[in-house]
Amino acid sequence: MDRDGIVARVAALRAGNDARRLTFGMAERRAALERLAAAVKAEEATILAALREDFGKPAPETVLTEILPVLQEIGHARRHLRAWMAPRRVGGSLNTLGTSARIVPQARGTCLIIAPWNYPFLLAIGPLISALAAGNAAVIKPSEMTPATSALIARLVAGAFPPDLVTVIEGGREVAEVLLDQPFDHVFFTGSPAVGRIVMAAAAKHLASVTLELGGKSPCIVGPGADLDRAAAWIAFGKFANAGQTCIAPDHLFVHETVKDAFLGKLRARISRAYGAGASSPHLARIVNDGHAARLAGLVRDAVAKGARVVLDGGQDGRAMGPTLLEAVTPEMEIDREEIFGPVLPVMTYRDEAEVIARINARPKPLALYVFDRDRARVDRVVGATTSGSVGVNLTVVQFSHAGLPFGGVGNSGLGAAHGEHGFRAFSHERAVLANRFSALPAVFPPYTAGVKRLIGLARRMLG
Template identity: 50%
Template sequence: MNPSPTHDTPIELIQACFAAQAERALALRTSSASERIGKLKLLQAALLKRQSELHQAFASDFGKPAAEVDLTELLPVVDEIHAATRHLRSWMRPRRVMPGLTTLGTSARVTYQGKGRCLIIGPWNYPVATLISPLVSAIAAGNTVILKPSEFTPAVNAVLGTVIAEVFDAAEVTMVTGATATAQALLDCPFDHIFFTGSSTVGKLVMSAAARHLASVTLELGGKSPVIVDESADLAQAAELIMWGKLVNAGQSCIAPDTLFVHRSVRDELLHRCKVIVAARYGKSDAAIASSPDLTRMIHERHAARVAALIDDAVGLGAKLLLGGGHNVRERFIAPTLLTDVPPELRAGAAGHRF
């Protein structure tokens, strides 16, 4: 039986789930392409069946519009499933290789098999895509999986928990929920592979825990994403791409643009175009933008307060507020904001921040 998708999973149940997957992991290594493809198609059908439920869940957790949910959460997963089901048979096919000098006269081939028991730890910013996309790969490769979503997206987790329990037996795939204690209990288990998406700080802890068990890891970690615009750029296209990348999911993306380095000859025109895009898409004032149904909210009040403080600190240190700056921490609202002439010391101090 899969654990509850909305409460902290007891450590004893985590250990029981991990133990239950040991025997199943051995069987899945020799499962056929047809069996794996069948599971992936069931997963896709279950997700799409609950599309409206996911829309409501994202509205609850993020205030995220339905079209953005489809574009950034569901379509990427569907694409992953389509790619896996289309290519899986060729991926699984053994490959002949030439023997080395010391083994002349023999034949050799490479046979692919799953890692075994896998752990996937997802972040809060894209709670479906970053959790289910690696699950697709793990299932295609013939593994068992324990999923650990972020505790900050309880409504989405509840829907995902229902999907997982409907499609998979707990000995194959299960989802556990909770905060730090849950994550630590999982990292104490000797998984064969760990897939983690999140901060570099936590990534180091994950890699350290994996090393204790000689587990392999896949780490997708956050960082900075500066944008450089020179005098030869197509400014209309540049402005559209920059503002789309920054404002989708309210900028809560690991590769969202956060700093613009613009050639002085095109600076004013580019910034003007950025302002026009925001006005057309969300409204011309902070009040209008705040009431727009198309702008996602911050994940929680603490994050909203942190970003609001960064903006206020920048203005206090001499940065010029070209656009936005408004915020309502209780409502988790941060207006699209453009700052210019940011002091060097602030740029250095903000280097570790993700907006």
């Protein structure tokens, strides 16, 4: 689509949203969400095929990580929409005696959702659920790096919604740049911190609000009191699902010296059980494209050339890359500085938790932090001394799918939150409404006579 076509499509969406502003109430929003759920269920086989084409993704993993979270999010929003939309009463203060105050959630307007390639269905449709629940119109720009899923989303949305409520505009960077030039009311972006800065700068031209779901190097700690079998199972799943192309996957692993050898043995055994055939495993997704596969191979080569040891070689055949474990990773290696985003896990030994905390705090704040240990005090020390978007204790990645928890980063890993009520709030303007019933404030309006001054003085003493 050329620039004029994009501009016209967004203008039509804005016009439709303005016309619908007073009529898109709870019943209409619930109906829209119900249509979306029905479309997802009807297209399940096509969704599985699209993710298979783009990623070689196993069907059970697509159901578990792309389809079920979407359906859960829709169900949660429909059940709780009445409570989310209800005005919230707010208590008053001395200077507002005689008034009533409430906060009324109001749709922001016309929103742009820019989706990433790593979970191309979930991370396009998930924000749409929140946008619709909050009463907005939306443009979805799927990733051009997953063309089969992008085409599927365009077809699914066109079948479920009128084009002046939700529309999909496909294309690459040029299309994204044109979209970011348009006067959206809110921009929801999922991707890298580098591109997030560009999105935020573009949104600032229109003073649009933003939600930025970014990434970073999420650390994982296996403490001396960890249940090693549980840790191995959760870390293997969290790291190697989607071939490691998960923004909250454990990026690197700190293992206490007293349990390192035993843990590595259990982790290798768990990986063998889950992905026994390595790169050719039918239970393992593929790298999204040749460029990313080459980047990952380069990270491993650079680390080995600078002294890292390969303790498990999953092998690589084009876009197929098996789980790979590295030891003796040092700060001068690229893999220690760059977000890995693939099935390569550096394992580092530590003696004192203070050194791990110092290393975590020396980096930009991560999107997720994971701690495995049965000692609650030790876990609390780590959690209390660090900052991250989320924390998983004795588990990985599933904090993303908890409908009651906010999902978002902090600093370099993101801005704002998504999912459930937090997603509804992200796409809503919290409008303050103060109504006068019998306010006494006019008693201190000008002219400032002696009596008025005495009243102001009395108020000042009462307020401290």
